[in-house]
Amino acid sequence: MELVITSLRLEADGVLGVELRDRDGEKLPEFAPGAHIDVTFPNGLTRQYSISSSASDRARYWLGIGRAKNSRGGSSYAHEKLRIGDSLQVSEPRSLFGLEEDAVGHLFVAGGIGITPILSMIFRCVERGYPWRLLYCVRSRRSAAYLEVLEEYEDHLLLHADEEHEGKADVAAALSSLPPGWHVYTCGPGAMIDAVRGEAKSAGKDGNAIHWERFFADTAAPAAPVHEFNVRLLRHGGSFAIPENRSILEVLEENGVCLPYSCREGLCRSCEVQLVSGEAEHRDYVLSEEERYSNHSILICVSRARCSELVLDV
Numbered sequence: 001m002e003l004v005i006t007s008l009r010l011e012a013d014g015v016l017g018v019e020l021r022d023r024d025g026e027k028l029p030e031f032a033p034g035a036h037i038d039v040t041f042p043n044g045l046t047r048q049y050s051i052s053s054s055a056s057d058r059a060r061y062w063l064g065i066g067r068a069k070n071s072r073g074g075s076s077y078a079h080e081k082l083r084i085g086d087s088l089q090v091s092e093p094r095s096l097f098g099l100e101e102d103a104v105g106h107l108f109v110a111g112g113i114g115i116t117p118i119l120s121m122i123f124r125c126v127e128r129g130y131p132w133r134l135l136y137c138v139r140s141r142r143s144a145a146y147l148e149v150l151e152e153y154e155d156h157l158l159l160h161a162d163e164e165h166e167g168k169a170d171v172a173a174a175l176s177s178l179p180p181g182w183h184v185y186t187c188g189p190g191a192m193i194d195a196v197r198g199e200a201k202s203a204g205k206d207g208n209a210i211h212w213e214r215f216f217a218d219t220a221a222p223a224a225p226v227h228e229f230n231v232r233l234l235r236h237g238g239s240f241a242i243p244e245n246r247s248i249l250e251v252l253e254e255n256g257v258c259l260p261y262s263c264r265e266g267l268c269r270s271c272e273v274q275l276v277s278g279e280a281e282h283r284d285y286v287l288s289e290e291e292r293y294s295n296h297s298i299l300i301c302v303s304r305a306r307c308s309e310l311v312l313d314v
């Protein structure tokens with residue numbers, strides 16, 4: 001769909017707030033708190049952004065676009081070129097990170113721009129009276145997007161600004177004081193997500209009660225060794241060698257088999273296909289441990305094989 005930009009504001013240092021509406025004032029498609037949309041900019045680049053506004057407000061979507069240090073043309077374009085009145089191509093909302101509304105309560109741990117999906121979950125908690133707390137970790141108050149909104153809920157908010165404290169936020173303390181039945185949600189830098197997941201497990205949280213979303217691939221991690229393998233397509237037919245330096249998605253595209261994709265970094269799940277046989281070596285950031293273990297599907301933009309051949313339901 002095509003939506004129009006009706007407001008632009010600086011939500012924090014390096015965070016551009018973008019309000020999108022239907023040009024004729026029609027209601028926007030429903031979404032679940034935590035959902036995101038794909039936005040295609042006039043320069044042809046498509047990026048995923050979480051919807052930060054309340055899911056009960058169908059008049060608008062708020063997006064918070066953080067300016068990436070090493071922008072590959074998406075966030076820098078948004079910050080420099082977008083103007084009120086511009087139109088943007090936007091996908092239907094998709095949900096990979098959402099609120100478990102049956103949980104007893106909800107602890108959110110947001111790092112920087114990771115507040116963007118969490119804000120819509122907080123709105124849902126406020127509107128429905130669910131118990132919640134937020135540990136919001138930022139470099140400084142100036143870099144904390146939506147702080148004005150969140151400060152209305154000061155009894156629920158613990159802000160950790162690096163420049164005001166020595167050391168990192170005490171994630172372990174936030175988790176150890178959690179009442180039974182609460183779920184944990186985290187979004188932000190990869191190291192913070194890993195720390196929250198680790199502490200939540202140490203605090204006895206079940207894997208199903210821990211939810212996370214990554215915005216960036218972990219480029220700091222050393223690349224694991226790779227080997228060549230074959231991919232066979234069950235319905236389309238054909239067998240393709242996947243060399244060490246190419247992804248399954250790239251090789252299939254080069255051979256005229258074009259499948260859906262979006263981020264190409266293992267972050268969005270658009271390229272997921274069902275596995276018929278073979279063991280995947282999962283390199284994505286979104287499948288749960290159970291999903292990895294079940295070996296039912298694979299994200300073909302980044303994941304590879306632990307064996308000599310994968311058969312895909314394609």
Ligand code: FES
Nearest residue numbers: 262263264269301
């Ligand atoms: S294209 Fe986003 S996970 Fe593969």
